[in-house]
Amino acid sequence: MASAQFFSILTTAAILVPSILATEFLVGDETGWDTNYDYKGWTRGKEFHVGDQLVFKYIPGAHTVNEVNGTDFQQCVASAGIKSLTSGYDIITLTTPGEKWYICGIDGHCKAGEQKLAITVLDQTVSPATPSNLATRESDEACVNAVVLSVSHILMILETLRWQLTQSTG
Ligand SMILES: *[C@@H]1O[C@H](CO)[C@@H](O)[C@H](O)[C@H]1NC(C)=O
């Protein structure tokens, strides 16, 4: 009985820990996805990893999110991109490492309005903390520690119960 519970706890922890470690980035922070914003500046000091998510927030119809390749990014060509999103709250999960390019497909927004974002996605291994992302990494660690603590707490309770059971039957 205890071992079944033990495995279900381990499974829960195995599911929880990676999702806690993933970061969700709101592109452009309070500005969201818009023209005349410095997205290059926004990426400065940020680290993007496989499993993280980008959230593009804008008024539906006002903009689009087009994933393109490096050439189309330079030339602001959105027509034949990799994918196009239009919901106004587009969530992109970064599934592969490498460079990723996003532009707005509305005429002039990329070229004249600088509505373009280029990022480099690193693999999932946790990199050494840099001052700029130390805060998020520390809170990640706090979460992991909390999970580990509660798992060991539950195990302790189970152990106590088992001991009480053997006492009462023996
Ligand atoms: C980039 O994508 C366009 C289509 O949008 C394609 O014609 C072009 O060959 C691609 N360039 C590279 C370097 O993959």
Ligand SMILES: [Cu+2]
């Ligand atoms: Cu736009």
